[in-house]
Amino acid sequence: MSTTFSPRDGQEATRVLSGRAFAQLMRHATPGGKALLAGDWAAGRILVERPSRPQVHRATGVATHHVALAAKIPPAQRRALDLEAVSLKVLHPRKPSDAELDKLVAKLGLARIWDSLDRLTR
Numbered sequence: 001m002s003t004t005f006s007p008r009d010g011q012e013a014t015r016v017l018s019g020r021a022f023a024q025l026m027r028h029a030t031p032g033g034k035a036l037l038a039g040d041w042a043a044g045r046i047l048v049e050r051p052s053r054p055q056v057h058r059a060t061g062v063a064t065h066h067v068a069l070a071a072k073i074p075p076a077q078r079r080a081l082d083l084e085a086v087s088l089k090v091l092h093p094r095k096p097s098d099a100e101l102d103k104l105v106a107k108l109g110l111a112r113i114w115d116s117l118d119r120l121t122r
Contacts, residue, residue: 012045019051 017025022041026034040046048055053064062070069092073081080086096104105113 014045014047015040016047016049018049019055022046022048023052023055 022037025037029037037046041048051059053067056062056067057064060067066088069088070078070081073091077086077091081088081091
């Protein structure tokens with residue numbers, strides 16, 4: 001998708017590109033063309049709407065899985081995360097690895113784990 005905004009007061013027109021369209025232009029551009037695209041982006045002559053996660057990662061240094069998680073956080077939780085009242089890890093806990101589960105079973109004991117499973121499956 002490519003849209004062009006009309007210039008005002010002698011300004012140059014701004015091209016609006018999707019992240020996919022911008023990536024395609026970059027992929028097929030010569031080194032000089034890439035420099036021109038990058039310069040136009042930096043100068044505001046290109047606006048990239050909905051950049052891809054890898055583009056956001058490269059521009060911000062934030063891991064792509066964190067970008068994906070942060071994009072889904074509701075407004076109330078976004079505020080808490082922004083104020084550091086809660087961490088991304090708390091909002092979206094990951095599943096424990098097999099090694100972490102093995103340590104937990106070793107710590108609690110196999111008998112307690114079986115007893116718990118028994119209670120849960122009655």
